[in-house]
Amino acid sequence: MDLFLQQVLNGLMIGSTYAVVALGFSLVFSVMRVVNMAHPEFFMAGAFGAFLTITYVTKNVLGVLVGGMAVALAVGLVVERVAIRPVRGRYVMIPFIATSGVGITLQHGAERLFGSDPVLVPPVMPSVSYSLGPLSVTRMQLVTLGIAAVLMLALRYYVRNTKWGRATRAVAERPDVAAAFGVDVDFVSRLTVGISALMAGAAGVTIGLLYTSAWAFMGLLFGLKSFVCMLVAGNRHIEGVMVIGLLLGVLEALVSGYVTSTLRDAVAFGVLVVVLVFKPKGLFGSYDV
Amino acid sequence: MSELLTFWTPVLITAGINSIVAVGLYITMSSGPLSVAHAALAGMGGYLAAVLTTNFGWPFPVAIVAGMALGFLTGLLLGLLIVRMNELVAGLTTLGFGETMAVIAFNIDYIGGANAFTGIPMRTSLPLVYVVLAAVLFAAWRYDHSRLGFAARATRDSPLTAAAMGIDIVWVKSFTFGVGGAIAALGGVLRAHYILVQGPEDMGFFVSVGFLIFVVFGGSYTFWGPLFGGMVLTVLPELLRFSSKDRFIIYGILLTLMVIIRPQGLITRVPTGGAPKWFGRRRRASTPV
């Protein structure tokens, strides 16, 4: 029982970061009908941003978070300008390939800059563990969960309760009509990509700190799992993506703990296939593409 | 002269093999589904044939047939699985399949697990690859002009109309997936017996996306497209050999630029303006609200 609960707890930590990354990706897809293959690189940029911030600026957690997110945002805006804006609205494969190209460039660029081996991210907080009964959790894990929770709640609030969040939903549904009521669709697109980059970047920072490493190709697996979360949840309700991300983390942790850790990465894809056979539009439904 | 040959032979062999797999993907995609599983199908063919020739001493031609049979059956099953899904969901199911296969291969020690299957006898040569490529291209040409080819394209462009005309969509889609899988497997067998190593990392999503890019970049309307795409995009990174780290950066940039400037693929028979199904930008007023 203790092992079970501990694994669930660990799973929630990782799952919360899956959820954050998946949300950003899903947002861009819903609003712009674009599969942004460079999204994982926002995550990677966040981790390296954290590394650079710690090395040259400050070890303060908040500062590191801001630094990492800033780097991710910068990368996001460049990607939007270069690979998304020129081709938005066309055959869905075109932005897919264009962002893939940029993704490849970014990965290898990072490799060029930082080397092909993982880079050590110095820890920024004492390695303190807390006990909740029989379970233990480190301070870094709690921070990870906390940041993820704040981001998810903020996004939900933004989408539901703010003027621009409403405009974003309007653009997702009917961009022409939104434009006819004064919404600058280009701006909303930039805004959306920016938000997705900030979120993925924050997730990158927390993962980089949690595992004390950053690597040029770290986005790949994480990105894939987020894509899976989006597909399994459907893009109708952002809460769905959050829930699925958390569940995936927990499921992976349980499989790791009880079955074998080498199959951990297959869990996501197994779930994907199973769900899609029965509910091709995702568990909670999707808008049509 | 012989120096030139020694340098270019491996590149040409790889380009030829890539084109073979790309043509396989092209045939699968001619009936609609976007597949990112073809690297996995190629890999499965490679593994099976390798095991047969290395561990059991079977003759190469028989191993080729066995590999292709496996590719065909798996492709057929995959095709059946995704028949009712919308394109994006189907594509990402194939992603799930490919990744799962990669993870499974990673974990089966009999075929080498993480250390890959080695000791494969060299059976592939430059002339062989190009003879096979020519045969595959011939088959693709015949396919394009066959009733199955027309049925497939009708299914892709307008499934409802095709069904109304009496075309069995389920059969067309799964059969073309199977055929495409068989050809991809053929490529995989050739590759395994050239590189002499077959590993799980060649089966994953990113390698599959590579093949997808060959097809979309080269043009997915005729078989010349994947041929061209496979050749150019394999040779190009080699031409950029001045720095082995930089070349992928440049490759990525070139890929992005090329797809933005010429989105319909380099070789088309039909302008993509005639494919309204793919354009998602202007949502039509056909669903009055």
Next chain:
Amino acid sequence: MLLKVAGLEVAYGPVPAVAGVGLEVPEGDIRAILGANGAGKSSTIKAILGLVKARAGTIEFQDRPIQGMPTHRIHQLGIAWVPEGRQLFSTLTVHENLEMGAFARGKAAELPAKLDEVFTLFPRLKERRAQVAGSLSGGEQQMLAIARALMAEPRLLLMDEPSLGLAPKVVQRLFEQIQEINARGLSILMVEQNARQALKIARYAYLLEVGRVVGAGPSRELEASESVKRVYLGG
């Protein structure tokens, strides 16, 4: 002259939809564009809004050329759209749709006052204000589409086929409401297939056929004309 269009040409690829259309809407007027399906009526409206590119021609709003301007800027100048088929934001509530209508106006403070105005005109919408727009009936949706446009406090309202898909009684009430709106000073350019109803409230109309203006004049004249009667009013 509030709106002036001259020599408008719109084509979708090789297919011409509007082949030289000219029209005018004076301040305070209701004018109609009549014609069969495919005559180019909707394309004209979309071109005015900048949603489709005009291949040729000029469009002036308040003596200012607007062809080539991005749609959201055209809206900010004071033109609001009631699209064909309503095209509400179906996953947003009635209230949120109305808020979107006022998006360009910025100041949140005036919102409650404007909402009251709109609810007075369309009381049914007030009852349903928290409901998701996709769940409204056809007539209610049309009301919401108009209300949404009114929230923008425009100078000119472009209405595309307001009577489409509505029952005759509903259409009658709707057109009465359109007249009320015009009486408050809002200029209206309306595209309609229901020529009879349109000519009742419009003061002037244009007849479009295959992308060209084939006739124009005050409604009285058009109603009386034999050819119009035959083609558009069913004898």
